[in-house]
Amino acid sequence: MFGLGLLARAARQHQLQCTVSRLFSSCRPLAAATGAVQQAQPREQLQYDLCIVGAGPAGLSAAIRFKQLCKEDNRDLSVCVIEKGSEVGAHILSGNVFEPRALDELFPKWSEQQGEGQAFADLPLRQKATADRFYMLTQGSSIRLPNPPQMKNRGKNYIISLSELTRWLAKHAEEQGVDVFPGFAGKEVLYDWHNAVVGVATGDMGIAKDGSRKPSYTPGVDLMARLTLFGEGARGSLSQSLMQHYGLREAAGASPQTYALGLKEVWEVPEEQHQPGLVVHTVGYPLDNSTYGGGWIYHMEGRRVSLGLVVGLDYANPSLSPYQEFQAFKRHPLVAATIVGGTCLQYGARSLNEGGLQSIPKLAFPGGALIGCSAGFLNTPKIKGTHTAMKSGIVAGEEAFRALGLADDAGKKGPITLRNYADRMEVSWVYQELERARNIRPGFSKWGLWGGMANAALSTYLLRGREPWTLKHRHADHEATKLARDWPPKDYPKPDGVTTFDIPTSLYRSGTNHNHDQPPHLVLADPGLPEVVNHPQYGGPEAKYCPAGVYEYAADEASGRPRLVINAQNCLHCKACSIKDPRQNITWTVPEGGGGPNYTIM
């Protein structure tokens, strides 16, 4: 596949001084394979000083900080942000109880300028947390437990919709002169002959399912930049390829990243069930003692309630369905009491990092760096990653400005390496927080719910994170899945259509859509593997863990044996399949830009 890709590119002309090679091209194997090789057109190139992949909190903070410094120093440097969602915020999903620490650094006087007509008047931080509650749930009841110190939000933090906040950040960024391009997916990293990152290629559009070009075919462009920051969120597709390409995990001696899948809904509830500012976290039911996770209920403003369940993806039972566990969570009396009689407005799902400090890879490489959840700065016990993502964006933006300024003054062209970004992160409050929190999550993997809570209490209250040991994540999540024959299959009840729903109903509420006439973006390295490994040995776990019903096993017409059907159009871009497939056979690649969910209040 790689060889054919290179052939198709041999005819290209490059306008840049250094020739661009796509050594690790993964595009267009199908077109070549079907013999429909068209004459390779030269791709257009756009030049920027800084290119950022992902219009999330990290990417936008980096762009804004960069432009703030440009303005102060009167330097005219160009920055663009590309975003695969149809608009900014469309692919953003998060709890979210927002700690404004990094926002205060980005905009030091924001809280004083929220009056009518002022700069931060429509900043969507409208509901402060007013109360914290922590419960242990059992099948029918709930036991109130003392709030862990990491869950103290009252009076300090805001309950927000991160989709709304990123939309506001993007608007601000554009006003500062940042070019924000929603609807454009970063398909490939571009390298030069010295193995430095020189930019990102956006995907071609208008390619049919069989790989041929439709009449609307439009080639992507090569976004050339002296520095590229990758802020794609957890398990970003380009970030994954960069980690492989440069051996970023090995270089840092990092543990494998571990993840959880978060499923979320936003409801509009009756007035009497709404307590604005209430922050509730739960552990226990519906998850068993060996499955990490917990639920949340956050009361936003305007009768809206955000609720959801986070399920650690290192679970063992192959027939576990995080989506169905989420429905069970909603059935629990504590949760049902809040949402019954209400209307579910939106649904979505996304993987999040749980590896913390131990899993952070090498952050910078020639021509680029990882920011936000693509690196993995989420504080797992706090379940907050937005503030650390934004801080990493701010630091990267500052370092980018400094490095580009120095290069310009010295008359140096060519890719920039951020030599101080990683060091600055290490001495920042981000690492301080992550250091303190580092032993909590791994304790649950080792010792289950009760041992984990005991270890968490020890680390939090007694040792305050200063213990001399660091528990490691020994396995990647997919290695923890056990064989189906050793585990009783989980039977889940049917949805009632009132508080619990089937996947198609929920999917409708995510607004997800893709142009169906495009090559499937979920690529199986061995298309035959599901029928010989996934289904017989594991019972087809992808049909269970995918929160969008993308994977289904249907009886093949000819042989009657179960065959994997991939409904790629339903994809929520959560990345769970890339993480949890037992043989890592599934690679999540980015579909045509503009496709995917359309979250507005998530």
Add this chain to the structure above:
Amino acid sequence: MSMNPFCEIAVEEALRLRESKAVDEVVAVSLGPQQVQETLRTALAMGADRAIHVSTEQQLEPLAVAKLLAALARREQPLLCLLGKQAIDGDNNQTGQMLAGLLSWPQATFASKVELDKAASSAKVTREVDGGLETLSCQLPAVITTDLRLNEPRYATLPNIMKAKKKPIAKLTPQELGVDVTQQLVTLQVEEPAQRKGGVVLGSVAELVEKLHKEAKVI
């Protein structure tokens, strides 16, 4: 904000007409608050030459839109007004028709094919109707509204989006066009369709007849 799909098809058709030299200039028009500028930028990125934003915070009804477009048409004197057949939020399917009425221009709605004859100053339009396809010929200037199968709109490329930032968007208000856009319709009630009730498995035809008579009251 993405452009209404039928409007996208209209923009695409306009661009194709310019590319075939049937028309000289494509002007994109949108009406409403500041956000509509994004839609206009998309139209400019697809290839429109210039854009006009009729700026108002007022909720616009189809008749108000038609009146504003008519006022603009009298100013701009276009050869053709291309509109989407309907907006997918309102589903009204009225604006194009009312515009033609206000201007006393011919109209060809639900177009699935458009051929312009510049010399003869006429257009041949194939329309999608319930019974199949109907082909009309009409004199220009005319109003044409587009249906789904007219064309597949092109993607706006990144370089074109960048170029579009420099293209002009003229701003006008309803007052400048001399149009009163106060709402004339009042929404009395909005309700969801009735929830689908579960079915019942019956034992015999006699039971079915009884239920149809007593419960459904259809016989």
